[in-house]
Amino acid sequence: MRKQTGILSKLYIAACFAFFYLPIVVTVIFSFNSSKSLSRFSGFSMRWYASLLGNGEIVKAVYVSVTIAILATVISTVLGTMTAIGLSRQRKVLRDAILGMNDIPILNPDIVTAISWMLLFSSMGLQKGYLTMLLAHIGFCTPFVITSVYPKVRSLDPNLANAAMDLGATPAQALFRVIIPMIRPGIFAGALLAFTMSFDDFVISYFVTGNGVKNISIVVYNMTKRINPTINALSTIVIAVIFAILLVMSLLPKKAVSEGKVSSRSGVRGGKIRKWIAACVVIVIVAGLSALMYSGANAQPAVLRVYNAGEYVEPALLDQFQEEYNCTVIYETFESNEMMYTKLQAGDEYDILVPSDYMIERLIREDYLQPVDWSLIENKDAINPDIMNLSYDPGNVYSVPYFWGSVGILYDTTVVDEKDLEDGWNLLQNPKYAGNLYMYDSERDSFMVALKALGYSMNTSDEKEIREAYDWLIRQRDNMKPIYAGDDAMDNMIAGNKAISVTYSGDATYAISENEDLDYFQPEEGTNLWYDAMVITKNCENVELAHAFMDFMLREESAELNTLFIGYTTSVESVYEKMQEEDFEGIEAYVPRVGHPNDEIFAYQDAQTKKLYAELWTKVKAQ
Amino acid sequence: MRHFRKLSMPYLIWCIIFILIPLVLIVLYAFTTVGNHVISLNFSLANFAKINDPTYIRVFIKSFELGVITTIICFIGGYPLAFIISRQKESVQDLLILLVTVPTWINMLLRTYAWMNILADNGIINGLLSRLGLGQVTMMYTNFSVVLGMVCNFMPFMIIPIHTSLSKMDGSLIEAAMDLGANRLQTFRMVIFRLSMPGVINGVVMVFLMAISSFVIPKLLGGGQFVLIGNLIESQFISIGDWNFGSAISTILAVLILIAMRLMKSMDLKEAEAN
Numbered sequence: 032m033r034k035q036t037g038i039l040s041k042l043y044i045a046a047c048f049a050f051f052y053l054p055i056v057v058t059v060i061f062s063f064n065s066s067k068s069l070s071r072f073s074g075f076s077m078r079w080y081a082s083l084l085g086n087g088e089i090v091k092a093v094y095v096s097v098t099i100a101i102l103a104t105v106i107s108t109v110l111g112t113m114t115a116i117g118l119s120r121q122r123k124v125l126r127d128a129i130l131g132m133n134d135i136p137i138l139n140p141d142i143v144t145a146i147s148w149m150l151l152f153s154s155m156g157l158q159k160g161y162l163t164m165l166l167a168h169i170g171f172c173t174p175f176v177i178t179s180v181y182p183k184v185r186s187l188d189p190n191l192a193n194a195a196m197d198l199g200a201t202p203a204q205a206l207f208r209v210i211i212p213m214i215r216p217g218i219f220a221g222a223l224l225a226f227t228m229s230f231d232d233f234v235i236s237y238f239v240t241g242n243g244v245k246n247i248s249i250v251v252y253n254m255t256k257r258i259n260p261t262i263n264a265l266s267t268i269v270i271a272v273i274f275a276i277l278l279v280m281s282l283l284p285k286k287a288v289s290e291g292k293v294s295s296r297s298g299v300r301g302g303k304i305r306k307w308i309a310a311c312v313v314i315v316i317v318a319g320l321s322a323l324m325y326s327g328a329n330a331q332p333a334v335l336r337v338y339n340a341g342e343y344v345e346p347a348l349l350d351q352f353q354e355e356y357n358c359t360v361i362y363e364t365f366e367s368n369e370m371m372y373t374k375l376q377a378g379d380e381y382d383i384l385v386p387s388d389y390m391i392e393r394l395i396r397e398d399y400l401q402p403v404d405w406s407l408i409e410n411k412d413a414i415n416p417d418i419m420n421l422s423y424d425p426g427n428v429y430s431v432p433y434f435w436g437s438v439g440i441l442y443d444t445t446v447v448d449e450k451d452l453e454d455g456w457n458l459l460q461n462p463k464y465a466g467n468l469y470m471y472d473s474e475r476d477s478f479m480v481a482l483k484a485l486g487y488s489m490n491t492s493d494e495k496e497i498r499e500a501y502d503w504l505i506r507q508r509d510n511m512k513p514i515y516a517g518d519d520a521m522d523n524m525i526a527g528n529k530a531i532s533v534t535y536s537g538d539a540t541y542a543i544s545e546n547e548d549l550d551y552f553q554p555e556e557g558t559n560l561w562y563d564a565m566v567i568t569k570n571c572e573n574v575e576l577a578h579a580f581m582d583f584m585l586r587e588e589s590a591e592l593n594t595l596f597i598g599y600t601t602s603v604e605s606v607y608e609k610m611q612e613e614d615f616e617g618i619e620a621y622v623p624r625v626g627h628p629n630d631e632i633f634a635y636q637d638a639q640t641k642k643l644y645a646e647l648w649t650k651v652k653a654q
Numbered sequence: 655m656r657h658f659r660k661l662s663m664p665y666l667i668w669c670i671i672f673i674l675i676p677l678v679l680i681v682l683y684a685f686t687t688v689g690n691h692v693i694s695l696n697f698s699l700a701n702f703a704k705i706n707d708p709t710y711i712r713v714f715i716k717s718f719e720l721g722v723i724t725t726i727i728c729f730i731g732g733y734p735l736a737f738i739i740s741r742q743k744e745s746v747q748d749l750l751i752l753l754v755t756v757p758t759w760i761n762m763l764l765r766t767y768a769w770m771n772i773l774a775d776n777g778i779i780n781g782l783l784s785r786l787g788l789g790q791v792t793m794m795y796t797n798f799s800v801v802l803g804m805v806c807n808f809m810p811f812m813i814i815p816i817h818t819s820l821s822k823m824d825g826s827l828i829e830a831a832m833d834l835g836a837n838r839l840q841t842f843r844m845v846i847f848r849l850s851m852p853g854v855i856n857g858v859v860m861v862f863l864m865a866i867s868s869f870v871i872p873k874l875l876g877g878g879q880f881v882l883i884g885n886l887i888e889s890q891f892i893s894i895g896d897w898n899f900g901s902a903i904s905t906i907l908a909v910l911i912l913i914a915m916r917l918m919k920s921m922d923l924k925e926a927e928a929n
Binding site: 040043044045047048049051052053054055058059061108111112115116117119120121125126127129132133134136138140141142143144146149150151166170173175176177179182183186203206216217219220221223224226227230231233248249251252262263266269270273277281317318367369370372373376419470472473474483512515516517519522523526527528529541608627641642645649650652653654 | 656659660661662663664665666668669671672673674675676677679680696709710712716734735738739740741749750751752753754755756757758759760761762763764765766767768770771772773774775776777778782794795806809810811814815817818819821822831837852853856859860867869873874878879881883884886887888889891892893894895896900903904905908911912915
C-alpha cells in the first residue's frame with residue numbers, strides 16, 4: 032500500500048508548499064528591511080531585531096500568546112477528548128444537545144462571540160485579563176477538538192472497550208490503553224487546530240482581555256496604523272525556532288524517536304520524549320498560573336490605566352514616567368474611537384483616555400468624563416493657543432490637547448497635474464485618474480469629502496444634503512472605481528501603486544518623508560480639522576497621578592520625543608515650531624491650516640443621522 | 655454500555671455557561687430595539703425587516719458565493735495533498751502535516767500584508783513580469799486576490815481533517831477492493847473517498863465558515879468595496895454601535911449555516927448507511 036511517491040506527487044507537494052510559504056518568505060525578507068516599509072526593500076539591516084528586543088510590550092505579548100496557546104490547547108484537548116468519548120455513549124437527546132451547542136462558537140462570526148463573552152464576563156464580575164482570555168480561548172478551541180475527535184470515536188467499534196474490560200481491564204485502563212491510542216490521529220489533529228486557532232486569534236482576545244494583558248495579535252493589530260517590520264522580525268524568530276525544533280527532532284537518533292512514538296501509542300512504557308513533553312507542559316502551566324497570580328495581585332499603590340490609540344506614544348516616555356512617579360502604567364491601545372467606546376460601554380475601567388474630538392463630545396454628553404483641574408497642569412501655557420477652546424470642548428473643561436491635524440489629498444507629483452488641483456475635492460472625480468485613487472474607508476470621512484465638494488457643512492443633519500452627498504459618492508464609485516482602503520493605503524502610496532489618496536495630515540507627513548514624489552494639499556472648499564486629546568474618566572482612581580501624566584506629556588522634552596516617534600503635529604507650540612525648522616522642514620502636511628473659514632471639526636452625531644450615514648455608506652461600497 | 659458516559663458532563667455545564675447564555679443574549683438583542691432596559695423589553699421584528707433590502711441581500715449572496723468558491727478550491731487543492739501525505743511513512747506524515755500548519759502560526763494580518771506586497775501593481779509579481787518585458791497585470795482589489803488570500807489562509811483547515819480520516823484507513827479494505835477486481839479509480843471512488851467523507855465534511859464546514867465570516871482578508875486584499883457579512887456585522891457592532899441589527903444579521907447567518915450543515919450531515923449519514 033505504501034509505495035514510492037511518484038515524481039508528480041512530489042511536484043504537487045512542492046507546489047503546495049511554495050504557495051503556503053511564499054507570504055512567509057516575503058515576511059522574513061522584509062524583517063531585514065532598513066526602512067519602515069513592508070513593500071519596498073531598501074537595504075539590509077538588523078534594526079528591527081534590535082527594536083524587538085527593546086520592546087517590552089512585544090516580549091510580554093509573546094509570553095502571553097505562547098502560554099495561553101499551550102494552556103488552552105492542553106485543557107481543550109483533554110476536555111474535548113473526554114467529551115467526545117462520553118458523547119458516543121450518551122443518550123441521543125443529550126448528545127444532540129451538546130453537539131448542537133458545540134457548533135455555535137464555530138459558526139458564529141468571531142465578533143459576535145467576542146461581544147457576547149465580553150458581556151458575559153462583565154456580568155459575572157470577573158476581572159478581565161489573563162484568566163478571562165484563557166477561558167475564552169478554551170471556549171473556542173474545545174469545539175474544534177470535539178469536531179476532530181468525535182468522528183474518530185464514532186468510527187470505533189464500541190465492543191473494543193467492552194472486550195478489554197471483559198479481559199479484566201479496569202475502565203481507566205480500557206480508556207487509556209484501548210480507546211485513546213485508537214483515536215490518536217483525531218486528538219493530534221484537534222490539538223493542532225486548537226493551538227493554531229488560539230495563537231492567531233485577535234477579535235475574541237481583544238474584547239475579553241483587560242488590565243494590560245495582550246497577546247501578539249492584539250499588538251500587531253494596533254500597530255496597523257504604523258505597521259513596521261518589528262513584527263516581521265518576531266515572525267522570523269518564531270519560524271526559526273519551529274524549524275530548529277523540527278531539525279533537532281529529525282536529527283535525533285531514529286531509534287529514540289520511534290521508541291518514544293511506540294511507547295506513547297501503546298501507552299505501556301513512558302518514553303523519554305513523553306517525559307520531556309510532560310515536563311514542558313508542567314513548566315508552562317506553572318508559568319501561566321504565576322502570570323495569573325501576578326495579574327491578579329497588582330497591589331502596587333499607584334496604578335494609572337491609560338487607553339490610547341495604537342502606536343501613539345513613544346514607549347520610553349512611559350518608562351520614564353513610571354520611574355519618576357514611582358507608579359505602574361497599565362497601557363492599553365485601541366484601533367478606533369468606536370472600539371474604545373465599545374469597551375467603555377461594557378464597563379471596562381480606565382483612568383486616562385485619548386479619543387478624538389467628536390468622541391470627546393460624545394463622552395462628555397454621556398457623562399463618562401470628569402473636568403480637568405488646570406491648576407495641576409503646570410505646562411498649560413506650552414499648548415498652542417490655536418488649538419484650545421474649540422467646538423468639541425469649549426473652554427477645555429474636560430480635555431488636554433495631544434496631537435492634531437487636517438484631512439487632505441496626498442498625491443503623486445509625477446502623475447497628477449498641478450493644474451488639476453484647482454478642482455479641490457472634485458479632483459477625486461477627474462476621469463484622468465480613474466482607477467488610480469484611494470478613498471478613506473470610513474463613512475464620516477468619505478461623506479465629509481462629498482459634502483465639502485458640494486459646498487455643505489460636513490456636520491449637516493439635513494437629509495436632502497446627505498442624499499446629495501450620497502449621489503456624489505455613487506457617481507464617484509461608478510466613474511472613478513476608487514479603492515476604499517484603510518491605513519494600508521499609506522504603504523501603497525509610498526510604493527507608488529496609486530496616485531491619489533484621501534489622507535490624514537500626520538500620515539501624509541510620514542509618507543512624504545518616505546517618498547519625495549508625494550505631496551499634500553488641503554482643498555479650498557474646506558476640510559476636517561481633527562484633534563486628539565487626553566481626558567480623565569469619571570471613575571478615575573488616582574486623579575492626581577492622571578494630571579501628572581498629562582502634564583508630563585506636555586513637557587517640551589517629552590513632546591519632542593513623542594513627536595519624533597509618531598510624526599504627527601504636536602500640541603506643544605515650541606516643539607511644533609522646532610519641528611518645522613528641523614525634522615519636518617519643507618513638509619507642508621506637518622503644518623495644518625489654521626483659521627480657514629470653510630474648515631470644520633466633526634461634531635457629535637445623533638443616532639438617527641449616524642444610522643443614515645452607515646446605511647448609505649454600505650450602499651456605496653456594496654455594489 | 656454506560657461506561658464513560660459521565661465524561662461528557664463537565665462540557666455540558668461549560669456549554670450552558672459559555673454558549674447557551676451568550677446565545678440567548680444575542681437572540682434577545684436581535685428581537686429587540688435600541689434603548690431597552692432589563693425591566694422593559696420592546697420586542698420587534700424591525701431588525702429582520704431591515705435586512706430585506708437589495709443591498710444587504712447582495713452582501714449575503716456575495717459572501718456565500720465567495721465562501722463556496724474558496725471552499726471548492728481548498729477542497730480540490732487540499733484533497734490530493736492530504737491523500738499524498740497519507741501515503742507517506744508515519745514519521746514523514748507527521749512532519750508534513752506540521753509543515754502545513756506552521757504558516758498559520760504566523761499572524762494572519764502579516765501574511766495578508768505579504769500577499770498585498772506580492773500582488774500589488776508595483777509588487778513582486780509585476781516587477782518580475784516587467785523585467786521579462788511583459789505587461790502589468792492588475793491583481794489587487796479583485797475577486798482573484800481575495801480568493802487567493804482566503805485559500806492560502808484556510809487550506810490547512812481542509813487538509814488536516816481529511817488527512818486524519820485518510821491516515822488511519824484500514825489498508826486491507828483497499829486491498830480487498832483491488833482483489834475483487836476494482837481498478838484504481840474505482841477503488842478510490844468507491845472505497846477511499848467514501849471512507850474519508852467524515853474528514854471531507856469536517857474540512858468543508860470549517861473552511862466555509864471561516865470564509866463566510868472573515869472580514870480582515872477581504873478588507874485588505876479586496877478594498878473596502880468588498881463588503882461581506884463579516885464586515886457588515888463588524889461595523890454594526892463596532893463603528894455604528896447598533897448591536898440589535900448586528901445580532902439580527904448574525905442570527906440569520908447562523909440559521910442559514912445551520913440549514914446548510916444539516917444538509918451536509920444528512921449526506922454524511924446517507925454515506926454511512928451506504929457503507
